[in-house]
Amino acid sequence: MGNEILLELKNIRKYFPVEEGMFRRTVGTVKAVDDVSLFVRRGETLGLVGESGCGKTTLGKIIVRLHKPTQGQLNYRLDDGGFKDLLSLDKQESFHAHRRIQMVFQDPYSSLNPVKTILSAFDEPMRVHGMASAKERKQRTADLLEAVNLRSEYMYRYPHEFSGGQLQRISIARALCIKPDLVVCDEPVSALDVSIQAQVLNLMKELQRRMNLTYVFIAHDLSVVEYMSNRIAVMYLGKIVELAGSGDLYSRYRHPYTRALLSAVPIPEIGAKKSRVVLEGDVPSPINPPEGCRFHTRCSFSQARCAQEEPPLRPYAEHEDHWVACHFAETLHQADDWVIQQP
Amino acid sequence: MSENKDILLSIRNLKTHFHVRKRVIRAVDGVSLDVRAGKTLGLVGESGCGKSITAHTILRLLPKTARIKDGEIIFHSRKRQPVDLLKLQPSGKEMRGIRGNDISMIFQDPMSSLNPVYRIGDQIVESILEHENTTRAEAMERALEMLKRLSIPSAEKRIREYPHQFSGGMKQRVMIAMGLICNPELLIADEPTTALDVTIQAQILELMQELQRQLGFTIILITHNMGIVADVADDVAVMYMGKIMEFGSKEDVFLRPSHPYTRALLKSVPVLGNSGRDLLEPIRGSTPDPSDLPEGCSFAPRCDFAKPECGQAIPYVDVGNGHLVRCVLAEGREVRDGQ
Amino acid sequence: MEAKAQKIVKSSRMRNVASKLVSNKAALLGLAIIVIIILLCALAPLMTPYNPTKPDFSAQVQPPGGAHPFGTDKLGRDILARVLYGGRVSILIGLSGAVGGMLLGVIIGSLCGYFRGWLDAVFVKVAELVSIFPQILLVLVLVTILQQSMYNLIMIFIATGWVATFRMVRGRFFSLREESFVEACRVFGLGDLSIAFRHILPNCLGPVIVQLTLNTAGFILQEAALSFIGLGVPSGTPTWGNIMNAAKEIVSINQYPWVWLAPGLAIALFVLGVNFFGDGLRDALDPKQI
Numbered sequence: 001m002g003n004e005i006l007l008e009l010k011n012i013r014k015y016f017p018v019e020e021g022m023f024r025r026t027v028g029t030v031k032a033v034d035d036v037s038l039f040v041r042r043g044e045t046l047g048l049v050g051e052s053g054c055g056k057t058t059l060g061k062i063i064v065r066l067h068k069p070t071q072g073q074l075n076y077r078l079d080d081g082g083f084k085d086l087l088s089l090d091k092q093e094s095f096h097a098h099r100r101i102q103m104v105f106q107d108p109y110s111s112l113n114p115v116k117t118i119l120s121a122f123d124e125p126m127r128v129h130g131m132a133s134a135k136e137r138k139q140r141t142a143d144l145l146e147a148v149n150l151r152s153e154y155m156y157r158y159p160h161e162f163s164g165g166q167l168q169r170i171s172i173a174r175a176l177c178i179k180p181d182l183v184v185c186d187e188p189v190s191a192l193d194v195s196i197q198a199q200v201l202n203l204m205k206e207l208q209r210r211m212n213l214t215y216v217f218i219a220h221d222l223s224v225v226e227y228m229s230n231r232i233a234v235m236y237l238g239k240i241v242e243l244a245g246s247g248d249l250y251s252r253y254r255h256p257y258t259r260a261l262l263s264a265v266p267i268p269e270i271g272a273k274k275s276r277v278v279l280e281g282d283v284p285s286p287i288n289p290p291e292g293c294r295f296h297t298r299c300s301f302s303q304a305r306c307a308q309e310e311p312p313l314r315p316y317a318e319h320e321d322h323w324v325a326c327h328f329a330e331t332l333h334q335a336d337d338w339v340i341q342q343p
Numbered sequence: 344m345s346e347n348k349d350i351l352l353s354i355r356n357l358k359t360h361f362h363v364r365k366r367v368i369r370a371v372d373g374v375s376l377d378v379r380a381g382k383t384l385g386l387v388g389e390s391g392c393g394k395s396i397t398a399h400t401i402l403r404l405l406p407k408t409a410r411i412k413d414g415e416i417i418f419h420s421r422k423r424q425p426v427d428l429l430k431l432q433p434s435g436k437e438m439r440g441i442r443g444n445d446i447s448m449i450f451q452d453p454m455s456s457l458n459p460v461y462r463i464g465d466q467i468v469e470s471i472l473e474h475e476n477t478t479r480a481e482a483m484e485r486a487l488e489m490l491k492r493l494s495i496p497s498a499e500k501r502i503r504e505y506p507h508q509f510s511g512g513m514k515q516r517v518m519i520a521m522g523l524i525c526n527p528e529l530l531i532a533d534e535p536t537t538a539l540d541v542t543i544q545a546q547i548l549e550l551m552q553e554l555q556r557q558l559g560f561t562i563i564l565i566t567h568n569m570g571i572v573a574d575v576a577d578d579v580a581v582m583y584m585g586k587i588m589e590f591g592s593k594e595d596v597f598l599r600p601s602h603p604y605t606r607a608l609l610k611s612v613p614v615l616g617n618s619g620r621d622l623l624e625p626i627r628g629s630t631p632d633p634s635d636l637p638e639g640c641s642f643a644p645r646c647d648f649a650k651p652e653c654g655q656a657i658p659y660v661d662v663g664n665g666h667l668v669r670c671v672l673a674e675g676r677e678v679r680d681g682q
Numbered sequence: 683m684e685a686k687a688q689k690i691v692k693s694s695r696m697r698n699v700a701s702k703l704v705s706n707k708a709a710l711l712g713l714a715i716i717v718i719i720i721l722l723c724a725l726a727p728l729m730t731p732y733n734p735t736k737p738d739f740s741a742q743v744q745p746p747g748g749a750h751p752f753g754t755d756k757l758g759r760d761i762l763a764r765v766l767y768g769g770r771v772s773i774l775i776g777l778s779g780a781v782g783g784m785l786l787g788v789i790i791g792s793l794c795g796y797f798r799g800w801l802d803a804v805f806v807k808v809a810e811l812v813s814i815f816p817q818i819l820l821v822l823v824l825v826t827i828l829q830q831s832m833y834n835l836i837m838i839f840i841a842t843g844w845v846a847t848f849r850m851v852r853g854r855f856f857s858l859r860e861e862s863f864v865e866a867c868r869v870f871g872l873g874d875l876s877i878a879f880r881h882i883l884p885n886c887l888g889p890v891i892v893q894l895t896l897n898t899a900g901f902i903l904q905e906a907a908l909s910f911i912g913l914g915v916p917s918g919t920p921t922w923g924n925i926m927n928a929a930k931e932i933v934s935i936n937q938y939p940w941v942w943l944a945p946g947l948a949i950a951l952f953v954l955g956v957n958f959f960g961d962g963l964r965d966a967l968d969p970k971q972i
Contacts, residue, residue: 051540064869098871105862113863115884121863125870163629171866178870193389194567198611198625205622220540223570227613227623250616264545265615266570270597278549279542281496282510 012072034238045215047229054235102175106187108167112159119155144173165196243323351380357414366634372585385576403433451534453514457506464502512543584641591666702966709962715955723769732760734767753940768920779839780897787847795855796878895960899953
């Protein structure tokens with residue numbers, strides 16, 4: 001894995017208007033993603049983790065341009081080494097850029113068109129992106145199905161003939177049919193049974209190695225994200241609160257929300273008694289997020305400053321790849337009750 | 344599995360089958376379990392393993408296509424003589440007296456378990472008024488107390504609100520309040536936190552444990568998450584294709600897993616803090632067609648230790664202290680406990 | 683090469699639909715009824731030597747039998763000939779009205795359901811207007827302006843018949859456009875029209891086909907009703923409705939039942955066949971049904 005940056009998000013904002021009544025009067029805005037900047041290195045897996053409504057799926061859909069951000073830049077490394085903002089491309093360039101970034105969706109049952117065979121689901125994207133003859137496209141479909149451990153004859157079947165795990169493997173193969181560089185995976189295993197999840201996760205790791213893929217891996221399950229990712233961004237109410245290498249995040253978390261999230265994950269092992277940090281209350285509404293630090297309403301370390309001043313996402317001293325958005329990141333972890341005892 | 348005073352519910356050889364278009368689906372196929380009073384039993388398994396059907400059979404809430412083929416479910420209530428729940432009429436007076444009163448259930452989806460057109464308070468008191476001879480005002484008083492106990496902020500106001508005004512976590516608290524309002528001896532929680540976020544899940548699990556300490560009820564916690572079981576259960580039953588594969592105390596099952604399925608399940612989930620250092624070991628293949636299960640052990644086609652004997656009847660042996668394993672590998676390791 | 687690969691995929695789907703259809707007895711029966719009636723009507727000159735419009739005063743109101751298997755009407759016209767020739771017009775009106783309405787409904791419904799916005803708002807209001815406007819009034823207005831004709835009747839059926847299909851297609855689009863497979867198409871960079879008509883629309887075809895058959899049957903019945911009260915096809919042209927129109931007086935109802943029984947049975951039989959076939963087709967088009 002090199003250090004080359006493949007994709008860079010700059011100050012991405014996505015506000016959805018909240019409309020009401022007959023005349024669709026705008027009564028407020030949901031700040032689904034609010035000023036997010038991050039980068040993805042070629043060949044790595046960047047994990048995006050957070051609870052429902054934190055904006056991780058919206059961010060993923062912005063990267064694949066299913067949503068147009070209200071503001072911000074989506075800079076992508078071109079073959080000549082330069083960057084280009086994917087949001088300011090003309091129609092032709094924009095179409096070609098779709099080949100580079102693909103997506104795997106959460107629900108395997110709705111990811112494939114029920115009235116089309118697997119072959120035709122693979123065939124069309126390859127055809128519109130000008131790849132190969134019909135014979136070669138068919139060969140590639142067969143190869144991809146075999147790459148995800150399915151028989152190539154399955155290409156003549158319809159989606160309803162497969163199980164959830166098989167469908168998710170087919171969806172992954174389909175996303176790869178036009179040879180993308182970057183794949184955004186939105187909760188790819190959360191709809192699957194536990195015994196099937198591991199199959200899919202390992203397969204994704206293997207494909208990444210073989211095809212030199214870059215992943216943005218979105219999930220709510222911190223243990224799955226940790227297993228898959230090199231770096232993890234923790235999101236809360238549309239903002240990134242902490243971004244660190246996955247080992248660092250686990251052992252040297254600096255944000256109180258990360259700490260609560262880590263301690264809330266049930267661990268299938270028994271041993272030392274684990275102290276659980278239980279957060280008070282619910283996630284506030286993203287329509288009117290709290291002033292200052294968005295987490296201050298549920299944070300047990302909250303100070304007066306937290307309610308007024310919004311903490312920026314800044315590098316944390318020890319490590320260049322560790323970023324945190326907390327005023328007190330340097331001092332908090334010295335508090336007596338900071339450490340979560342893990343088994 | 345001897346007769347014991349502190350057993351609240353004892354299930355023996357329970358078989359619940361479904362008849363769908365001439366095919367027989369053996370959803371629950373010979374389940375035997377003891378639920379200890381005041382403890383939490385974690386019933387784990389993947390979707391379709393029969394864990395929810397087992398719970399619905401206990402409450403006799405089964406659809407018309409279901410047939411209870413065999414077995415008994417003896418309920419050793421403090422309030423009444425031991426009774427076999429399978430001998431009662433599903434909608435008879437006695438069963439209705441038990442259901443919602445002595446045994447209650449909370450479901451996975453708090454969103455659809457509450458009726459959107461009634462106030463929260465009215466929905467909670469309904470089961471008190473059904474089971475007890477009390478006035479509405481008194482029942483409301485108790486409902487309010489219960490909501491406060493579940494740390495619902497400004498409960499006096501919220502008791503008069505409608506379900507859509509509650510968040511997912513708050514709705515699940517209301518569901519728990521409804522489950523506990525009649526002071527049941529057994530609470531069956533079917534994936535109570537699956538629809539919730541992890542931090543909310545932590546709140547709910549903490550709350551259930553706290554209330555159990557205060558009120559002393561027994562919990563059957565149905566889940567697919569081994570982490571939750573390790574966290575809150577006292578005993579664990581691992582279910583696969585309608586059968587209990589392994590049953591024992593949490594320590595036995597997690598520290599000395601003896602069934603290949605349990606071991607495979609534990610190895611196939613990522614554990615936080617392992618940071619992807621070692622690859623997961625997935626269970627190969629997928630779950631078999633429930634209407635066409637293999638003879639003998641239904642896990643054998645996916646098992647790394649399968650032997651020819653796995654195609655025959657599988658013994659259910661005690662490998663120590665009531666740690667039961669349904670596997671040919673466990674044979675010969677059983678303890679003779681004088682029986 | 684490319685076309686060939688496409689054809690293999692498509693033909694396997696068509697074969698699949700056909701084999702499911704063949705195994706459905708009611709659908710086969712329906713299809714047989716439709717085909718037989720259409721064939722008989724199309725080959726009317728071979729089936730009967732009589733002219734359906736030429737009166738024969740030597741053979742008035744003859745009961746069925748002999749030279750006139752279905753009997754004759756008050757002007758001595760052969761009922762069988764009239765039912766066969768009339769069927770041509772009735773079926774043509776029913777089918778073209780329904781097909782026209784379907785095409786209109788599918789196109790507008792797809793566009794509105796996919797793009798939403800002002801286009802959708804406009805057509806929802808138009809559809810509401812059409813469905814609350816009494817059809818008989820529309821017929822009267824058009825007859826006044828354009829005079830009675832078969833084509834005007836078809837136009838009226840198209841103008842009123844698209845609404846049901848439109849609502850259905852639009853509704854299906856609303857839910858389908860949120861499905862992941864549609865988002866996947868967009869991530870692949872496919873065009874909006876291609877996504878709407880080639881990816882989403884095939885998922886709505888089952889109910890559309892059923893609506894088509896219901897409309898065909900309904901329009902044949904409506905034509906009969908309108909012609910019966912004299913507002914449909916001009917009475918010179920035989921249609922199933924016009925034939926029954928001739929049996930309006932109580933004396934025909936009581937004493938010459940063959941005059942109205944034959945066209946009535948023809949309508950009932952054809953409508954039944956269309957409905958049977960439509961049901962079977964819906965099941966066959968659903969890939970989830972085995």
